[in-house]
Amino acid sequence: MASSQKLTEYERKRLENIRRNDEMMAALKIHSKATELSASSSAKRQRVVTKSYKVSPEKKPKTQSPIVIRRSLRTRGMPPEYSDFKALEDTVEATPMAAKSSTQSNPSPRDLGPLSSRDAYRGTGSDKLLMDRILGVSKKPHEEFGDENGGDSIKGVCDRLELGSLSLNPENIARVVPGRIMNVRFLPCSNSRMIVVGNKFGDVGFWDVDSSMDEEDGIYLYHPHPGPISGISIQQQRLSKIFTSCYFGFIRLMDAEKEVFDLVYSSDDSIYSLSQRPDNIKCLYFSEGRGGFNIWDERVGKCSTQWNLHEDRINSIDFNSENPNIMATSSSDGTACIWDLRSVNVDQPKPLREVRHNRAVQSAYFSPSGSSLATTSTDDTVGIVTGVNFDHSSMIKHNNQTGRWISSFRAIWGWDDSYVFIGNMKRGVDVISPAQKRTIFTLESPHMSAIPCRFDAHPFNVGTLAGATSGGQVYMWTLG
Numbered sequence: 001m002a003s004s005q006k007l008t009e010y011e012r013k014r015l016e017n018i019r020r021n022d023e024m025m026a027a028l029k030i031h032s033k034a035t036e037l038s039a040s041s042s043a044k045r046q047r048v049v050t051k052s053y054k055v056s057p058e059k060k061p062k063t064q065s066p067i068v069i070r071r072s073l074r075t076r077g078m079p080p081e082y083s084d085f086k087a088l089e090d091t092v093e094a095t096p097m098a099a100k101s102s103t104q105s106n107p108s109p110r111d112l113g114p115l116s117s118r119d120a121y122r123g124t125g126s127d128k129l130l131m132d133r134i135l136g137v138s139k140k141p142h143e144e145f146g147d148e149n150g151g152d153s154i155k156g157v158c159d160r161l162e163l164g165s166l167s168l169n170p171e172n173i174a175r176v177v178p179g180r181i182m183n184v185r186f187l188p189c190s191n192s193r194m195i196v197v198g199n200k201f202g203d204v205g206f207w208d209v210d211s212s213m214d215e216e217d218g219i220y221l222y223h224p225h226p227g228p229i230s231g232i233s234i235q236q237q238r239l240s241k242i243f244t245s246c247y248f249g250f251i252r253l254m255d256a257e258k259e260v261f262d263l264v265y266s267s268d269d270s271i272y273s274l275s276q277r278p279d280n281i282k283c284l285y286f287s288e289g290r291g292g293f294n295i296w297d298e299r300v301g302k303c304s305t306q307w308n309l310h311e312d313r314i315n316s317i318d319f320n321s322e323n324p325n326i327m328a329t330s331s332s333d334g335t336a337c338i339w340d341l342r343s344v345n346v347d348q349p350k351p352l353r354e355v356r357h358n359r360a361v362q363s364a365y366f367s368p369s370g371s372s373l374a375t376t377s378t379d380d381t382v383g384i385v386t387g388v389n390f391d392h393s394s395m396i397k398h399n400n401q402t403g404r405w406i407s408s409f410r411a412i413w414g415w416d417d418s419y420v421f422i423g424n425m426k427r428g429v430d431v432i433s434p435a436q437k438r439t440i441f442t443l444e445s446p447h448m449s450a451i452p453c454r455f456d457a458h459p460f461n462v463g464t465l466a467g468a469t470s471g472g473q474v475y476m477w478t479l480g
Contacts, residue, residue: 050170050173050174050175050473051171051173051174051175051207051217051218051219052174052175052217052219053123053175053176053177053178053205053219053220053221053472054123054124054219054221055122055123055124055221056121056122056123056124112263112266113263114260114261114262114263115224115252115261115262115263116259116260116261117131117222117254117259117260117261118259120222120223120224120261121220121221121222122203122221122222122223123219123220123221127220127222129211130206130208130220131256131259133192133194133208133211134187134194134239134256135240135256135257137187137189137191137192137194137239138189138238138239138240138256140189140191154415154416154462155416157415157462158414158415158416158418158462161415161418161462161463161479163419163431163440163441163443164441165463165479165480166443166463166465166477166478166479166480167445167477167478167479167480168443168445168447168448168475168476168477169447169478170447172209172475172476172477173447173473173474173475173476174207174217174219174473174474175471175472175473175474176195176197176205176206176207176219176221176472176473176474177197177198177199177201177203177204177205177221177472178199178201178203178472179199179200179201179203179470179471179472180199180200180405180406180407180470180471180472181197181198181199181407181453181454181468181469181470181472181474182198182199182200182228182229182230182407182454183197183198183229183230183231183232183454183468184196184197184232184454184455184456184466184467184468184474185197185232185234185456186456186457186458186459186464186466187234187239188234188235188236188239188459188460189236189239189460190460190461192208192210193210193461193464193476194207194209194210195207195209195456195466195474195476196232196234196242197232197468197474198225198228198229198230198231198232198244199228199229199472200227200228200229201223202223202224202225202226202227202228202229202246202248203221203222203223203225203229204221204222204223204224204229204232204244204254205219205220205221205222205472206218206219206220206222207219207474208220209476222254222261224244224252224254224261225244225246225248225250225252226246226248226250227246227247227248228246228247229244229245229246230245230246230247230270230271230272230273231243231244231245231271231273231274231275231286232244232274233274233275233276233284235276235278235281236459237281238281240255240256240257241254241255242254242256243264243274243276243284244274245271245273245274245286247270247272248270249266249267249268249269249270249271249288250263250265250266250267250271251263251264251265251266251271251274251284251286251296252264264284264296264298264301265284265286265296265303267288269288269289269292270288270289270313271286271287271288272287272288272313272314272315273287273314273315273316273317274286274317275316275317275318275319276319277319277324278319278321278324279324280324282297282298282299283295283296283297283298283304284296284298285317285319285327286317287313287314287315287317287329289313290310290311290312290313291308291309291310291311291312291313291314291331291333292306292307292308292309292314293306293307293308293309293310293314293317293329294306294307307344307346307349308349309329309331309337309339309349309351310329310331310333310335310337311333312332312333312360313331313332314329314330314331315330315332315360315361315362315363316328316330316362316364316365316410317329318364318365318366319366320366320370321366321368321369321370322369322370322371323370325340325341325342326339326340326341326352326366326370327339327340327341328364328365328366329364330361330362330363330364330375330376331360331361332361333360334356334357334358334359334360334361334377335354335355335356335357335361336354336355336357336361336364336373336375336383337351337352337353337355337364338351338352338353338354338373338385338390339351339352340352352389352390353385353389353390353391355373355375355383355385355393357375357379357381357383358377358379359377359378359379360377360378361375361376361377362376362377362378362400362409362410363375363376363410363411363412364376365410365411365412365413366413367413367416367417368413368415368416368417369416369417371417372384372385372386372417372434373385373386373390374411374413374420374434375411376400376408376409376410376411376422377400378400378401378408379400380397380398380399380400380401381395381396381398381400382395382396382398382400382411382420382422382432383395383396384396384420384434384437386434394437396437396438396439398411398422398424398430398432398439399424399425401425402425402453405470406451406453406470407453407454407468408453409422409423409453410422410453410454411432412455412456412457413457414457414465415457415462415463417434418433418434418435419431419432419433419434420432420433420434421455421457421465422455423451423452423453423455423467424442424451425451427444427448427449427450427451427452428442428443428444428448429442429443429444429452429455429465429467429477430442431443445475447475448475449471449473450469450470450471450473451469451470452467452468452469452475453467453468453469453470454468455467455468462479463477463478463479464476464477464478464479465477
C-alpha cells in the first residue's frame, strides 16, 4: 500500500494500460498464435542435409577465382559488329585460352601424358568402390527397357507419365563438385543410376545414387583437366571407358580397367563440344577453335577428318538415333545446322538444313525418335524443327538470360517426343510441349536452393531426370 502511494500519476496510468492490453491480448489469444508461428517458422528454416563431395586435405584442388581478360574484338579476330556478349563470356570467363598462353608457355608433362586415377583423385579414402562399380555394370548383360517395367514398352510408360508425379526428394540431392557444372550425363545403363558431371575447374565428379551408406554418399571427385570441362561422352557398349574434353584443348579417356585418365588428343585451340555416334565406338566427334569440326579415329590414333562447319565456335554436337549419318550442330554464329556426314563437301560444307536465331545457339538436340530437333538460343527462344526433311520450324518464347555466373540453358528432350525440359530463372524446370508450342508445366520444389541449368534424362528409367547447377549441386527427379 505504501509502495503504491509512492507511484506518480503517470506510472499508475502506465500500469493500467499494460493491464488492459494484457487482457485484450489474452482474449484474442495473441500469445498462443505467436508461439505457433514461431514454431512453424523454425521448422521451415531447417536446412535439408544433402550429400556432398569431400576433398582430401593433401590433394585440395586449386579452385581459384577465374581470370577475366579484357581483349578487343580486333585482337580476337572478330568483326566490329560482333556483339554476342554471352558467347564471348562463356569462352573468356571460364579460364580463357589467353590466360593459358600467358601463364603456361609449355604444358607440363602431367598435362601431356597419362594420369593415373590415383593421382587425379581428390576425394577422401579410396575410389576402388567406384571402379569396381563401373566395371561391374559394364560386364552385366544389358536389359531391354521392358525387362524392368513389367514387359511394358517405353512408349507405354511415357503415355502414362504424369508430369506432376515427378518429385525431388532430399536424398536425391548432392553437391558433386565445387563450382559451376558445365556438363551432366547419366551412365547409359539399365541397372544403374550413376551421374557424371564436369565443372569449370577441370574436375570430373561421379555420384553413384544407388550406393550404400558406408560408401561416403557415393560421391567421387577427380581433377584430370586444367580447364573447364566442355564434353562428356559415354557409350553403352563400353561403359568402362569415359571420354572428357576441356577448353584447354585436351581430350582424356578414363579407363576403369586400367585405372587411368589417358591423353588421347591435345591441341593449341579450345575444344568446345564432344560427342560420339551411337553406332561407332571407335571415333570421337568434337569441335575445335572457331567453327572447326574434327573426327578422331581410335584405330589410327589421329584425326581422320577436319572440316570448318561454322563461322564461330560449335557449342553442341548430336546424332540422329534413327540415322546416325545425320548430325546436328549449334554455334555461337547464331545458327543450328543439320548435316549428312556422307555428303559434306570438304571445301564448302553445306548443311541439309539451317535454323537461324538472332543470337548464339547454345544447343541443338534430336528427339528420341529422331524426327524433331530442339534448339536453345540466347535470343530467348527454344526452336522446334520438324517435318520429313526438317523443313518446318517454330520458335517458342522462353527467358534464356542466365547472366554471367550461371551456365546457359540448354533444352533437352525427355523419354519420347512429347516434352522438352529446360531450366528457368525462378529455380524451377519448365516443361515445353512441342505440339502445343508453349510451357505446359513447371517442376518446382522447396528443396532446390539453386537454378538447374544443364540436364540429362536417364535413357532407360522413364521419369528419372538429372539437373545440374552453377553451385555444383545435382538434383535427381524420380517418379513419386
